[in-house]
Amino acid sequence: MSAAAFALEAAALACAARWGWWAGSGGATGALAALGSAALWATTWGVFVSPRARVRLSPAATTFGRALLVAVAAVGGLIAGWGTFGAALVIAWLVVAVAEAAR
Template sequence: MRAMLLTIAFLVEVAMLVAAGWWGFTLDAGLAVRLLAGLGAPLLIAVVWGIFCSPRARVRLAPPAKYAVQAACFLAAGVLLALAGHPLLAVGLVALWAVDRALLSHGGHPA
C-alpha cells in the first residue's frame, strides 16, 4: 500500500509542475512571456520543492513545516491551473495530494 501511495505522490508532484507550466504556456501574451512563464513557474516550484521537500532537501524541516511548504506548492499550482481555465482539475489535483499525504501520514511513515 505504501508503495502505491508513494507512486501517487510522485505522479501528483509531476502533475503539479505540468499544471504550472500549462498556465504559463496558455497565457494570452506574446511568445516570450509564455515561454518565460511556462518554463519559469514550474522551475520556481521545483526549486522550492527541491530545497525544502525532496528526500535530499538542502533545508531539513520538521514534518509540519515540510507539509506546509508542500501545501503551498500545490495550492499555487492549483491556482495557476484554475487561472488557465481548469478549476475542477485544480481542485482535483490539490485534493488528491491532500488525501495521499494524509494516508501516507496516517501510516506513520512521513515521506
C-alpha cells in the same frame, strides 16, 4: 514517497507550467514563462520540501510547505483554465497526504 505522491508532484508542476503559458499569452513568451514558472516551482520544491531537500524543515513545516506549493500550483491551473484539474489535484493530494501520514 509513494508513486501516487510523485504523480501528484508532476501534476502540480504541469499546473505551474500551464499558468506560465497563460500568463505569457502563449507563443515564445508563453513558452519562456512556462519554463520559468515550472523551474521556480521545482526549485522551491527541491530545496525545501523534497525527500532530499537541501534545507531541512521540521515534518510539520515540510507538510505545510508541500500543501502550500500544491495549492499555489492548483490556483495557477485554475486561473489558467484548468479548474477541474486544479481541484482534483488538491483533493488527490489531501488523500495521499492523509494516507501517508497514517503509515
